[in-house]
Amino acid sequence: MFVVATAGHVDHGKSTVVRALTGMEPDRWAEERRRGMTIDLGFAWTTLPSGGTVAFVDVPGHERFVPNMLAGVGPVPAALIVVAADEGWMPQSAEHLAALDALGVAYGLLVVTRADLADPGPATARARAEIAATSLGAVPAVAVSGLTGAGLPELRAALDRLAAQLPAPAVDDPVRLWVDRSFTVRGSGTVVTGTLGAGRLRVGDELELAGADEPVRVRGLHSLGEARSEAAAVARVAVNLRGTPRDRLGRGDALLTPGRFHHTDLVDVRLAGDPAADLPATLTLHVGSAAVPVRVRPLGPDTVRLRLAHPLPLLVGDRALLRDPGRHHVSGGVRVLDVAPPPLARRGAAAARAQVLAELDGRPDLAGELRRRRLIRAGALIRMGVPVHGEPGRDRPACAEPVAGDWLADPAYWRRLGEQVTEEVARYAREHPLQPGMPVDALRQRLALPDRVLVEALVRPPLRIHSGRVGAAGADALPEPVAQAVQRVRAEYGDRPFRAPEAGRLVDLGLGPREIGAAVRAGALLRLADNVVLLPDALDDAVRVLAGLPQPFTLSAARQALDTTRRVAVPLLELLDRRGATRRLPDDARIVVT
Numbered sequence: 001m002f003v004v005a006t007a008g009h010v011d012h013g014k015s016t017v018v019r020a021l022t023g024m025e026p027d028r029w030a031e032e033r034r035r036g037m038t039i040d041l042g043f044a045w046t047t048l049p050s051g052g053t054v055a056f057v058d059v060p061g062h063e064r065f066v067p068n069m070l071a072g073v074g075p076v077p078a079a080l081i082v083v084a085a086d087e088g089w090m091p092q093s094a095e096h097l098a099a100l101d102a103l104g105v106a107y108g109l110l111v112v113t114r115a116d117l118a119d120p121g122p123a124t125a126r127a128r129a130e131i132a133a134t135s136l137g138a139v140p141a142v143a144v145s146g147l148t149g150a151g152l153p154e155l156r157a158a159l160d161r162l163a164a165q166l167p168a169p170a171v172d173d174p175v176r177l178w179v180d181r182s183f184t185v186r187g188s189g190t191v192v193t194g195t196l197g198a199g200r201l202r203v204g205d206e207l208e209l210a211g212a213d214e215p216v217r218v219r220g221l222h223s224l225g226e227a228r229s230e231a232a233a234v235a236r237v238a239v240n241l242r243g244t245p246r247d248r249l250g251r252g253d254a255l256l257t258p259g260r261f262h263h264t265d266l267v268d269v270r271l272a273g274d275p276a277a278d279l280p281a282t283l284t285l286h287v288g289s290a291a292v293p294v295r296v297r298p299l300g301p302d303t304v305r306l307r308l309a310h311p312l313p314l315l316v317g318d319r320a321l322l323r324d325p326g327r328h329h330v331s332g333g334v335r336v337l338d339v340a341p342p343p344l345a346r347r348g349a350a351a352a353r354a355q356v357l358a359e360l361d362g363r364p365d366l367a368g369e370l371r372r373r374r375l376i377r378a379g380a381l382i383r384m385g386v387p388v389h390g391e392p393g394r395d396r397p398a399c400a401e402p403v404a405g406d407w408l409a410d411p412a413y414w415r416r417l418g419e420q421v422t423e424e425v426a427r428y429a430r431e432h433p434l435q436p437g438m439p440v441d442a443l444r445q446r447l448a449l450p451d452r453v454l455v456e457a458l459v460r461p462p463l464r465i466h467s468g469r470v471g472a473a474g475a476d477a478l479p480e481p482v483a484q485a486v487q488r489v490r491a492e493y494g495d496r497p498f499r500a501p502e503a504g505r506l507v508d509l510g511l512g513p514r515e516i517g518a519a520v521r522a523g524a525l526l527r528l529a530d531n532v533v534l535l536p537d538a539l540d541d542a543v544r545v546l547a548g549l550p551q552p553f554t555l556s557a558a559r560q561a562l563d564t565t566r567r568v569a570v571p572l573l574e575l576l577d578r579r580g581a582t583r584r585l586p587d588d589a590r591i592v593v594t
């Protein structure tokens with residue numbers, strides 16, 4: 001199937017030619033048929049001589065309904081430009097063509113209708129000249145009469161040739177179905193329709209709906225009036241949604257493959273063509289079937305920042321159109337350069353941003369994004385429309401390799417971070433000589449990194465992470481001054497291991513509360529109570545000595561056997577009790593547990 005939208009001035013015969021080709025009525029509303037005028041989008045389809053199917057999105061020509069026209073052509077990559085032989089080129093011929101040009105529509109046909117009423121030659125020549133100057137370029141032209149049927153076989157053949165030219169649809173891309181219609185079917189609930197330009201839909205799929213917390217589920221699927229279990233792009237589809245009230249969505253909403261689109265209300269864009277210097281400060285942005293008021297902030301000669309009245313799922317490279325609804329004027333096309341641009345808070349930030357944008361062309365560029373953003377999750381880039389595996393057919397660039405988790409980094413920035421880690425850890429060691437290394441989280445904050453796994457990935461030998469701290473390998477050994485103090489304790493008390501230094505003696509040895517804390521954390525001293533410390537091997541030695549006593553033994557017997565004082569013996573035995581090495585009996589005597 002391929003989908004083509006009509007375009008052209010009011011009453012030039014768009015609906016008539018669609019009706020003649022398909023035998024279907026594109027004007028769905030009684031009011032449209034009564035007034036003989038299309039108001040909203042119409043849908044019809046037919047089989048071509050080749051056996052292929054063409055589906056039409058028939059648009060209104062009246063200037064009042066240009067927003068409806070734009071919702072129809074927005075997601076459709078081919079156009080049937082209709083001009084009446086007897087009226088020739090008219091204002092909405094021009095406005096519709098400007099819209100197709102702004103959206104970059106590159107495939108189309110010129111149909112000169114009402115050829116029974118006037119010589120189609122002049123209208124054809126003028127229209128071809130106008131069209132040739134746009135993204136459509138030179139297009140084939142067919143003269144037809146809806147009245148006599150003349151030219152219809154030629155038009156069918158021309159549609160077949162157009163279909164053959166269209167690029168193959170990207171059926172594996174994520175789905176972004178712009179809703180052009182929503183209604184309720186009794187017994188089935190909410191149904192939305194749209195032109196599926198890429199990807200595929202299946203019954204049972206879960207889709208994301210902007211602004212909704214819960215995913216929506218595809219309950220049923222129709223294409224060209226028939227129920228399907230699956231529809232692949234390009235296709236007109238009607239999607240029945242399970243449990244989604246009709247007032248939750250309508251034209252301009254999009255159903256999305258979950259997790260694949262970034263919803264943004266701020267974009268930097270390039271204006272196509274020769275941008276008018278006096279672009280109004282507020283305009284309407286048309287993209288897909290959506291129309292959203294935007295505030296325009298000029299940045300560079302052909303770049304502007306758009307603040308959207310509500311967020312849309314936009315990708316880098318998207319084409320859209322700006323229109324001045326007051327002046328009935330298509331201001332021009334835009335190409336999305338950045339869907340997550342930085343705020344412009346500082347003085348001169350706008351000028352600097354303009355320079356950055358001057359280098360961008362809307363083609364997603366992984367290395368460039370990483371250079372500008374320095375560090376970003378792969379998922380976030382994918383949601384902006386930037387493939388993280390490099391270009392198909394090209395070597396995967398080194399920067400496509402995550403540095404940690406799903407984080408991607410600009411290689412130069414990552415190298416600088418590695419150097420900073422060494423500097424920060426050395427500085428921390430100087431400022432906190434008693435700490436066994438820099439806490440990982442302190443380092444993360446110091447480097448302004450958003451995720452701890454990044455710090456972990458940046459720590460390389462000789463640095464290492466031990467107990468949540470970054471230090472030189474072996475630095476969980478003691479800071480130098482403490483190590484020396486412990487050494488002195490060992491020299492002095494090694495042969496009477498249960499004699500704890502008195503408080504004054506500890507100070508003489510260089511062991512204040514902070515030093516004792518550092519030594520205890522590092523396992524170099526054992527703290528029994530405030531200011532009561534032993535060498536760490538004392539515990540095992542004590543158990544050995546106590547096991548040699550007649551069991552059970554009293555506190556006093558233990559004190560004598562260990563050659564120590566109550567000051568040490570009481571907390572030491574309590575510690576051994578807690579560790580289960582000794583057990584205290586009801587009469588306060590103890591036994592060694594074997």
Ligand SMILES: Nc1nc2c(ncn2[C@@H]2O[C@H](COP(=O)(O)OP(=O)(O)OP(=O)(O)O)[C@@H](O)[C@H]2O)c(=O)[nH]1
Pocket residue numbers: 008009010011012013014015016017036037038039059060061062113114115116117144145146147
């Ligand atoms: N004689 C003659 N009349 C035609 C032909 N095509 C359309 N008409 C008449 O022109 C009028 C407008 O035709 P439509 O098909 O409704 O035009 P349209 O472009 O769809 O109009 P809008 O949707 O309102 O923009 C109708 O009265 C048609 O009968 C034709 O080939 N020959």
Ligand SMILES: [Mg+2]
Pocket residue numbers: 014015016037038058059060061
């Ligand atoms: Mg019509």
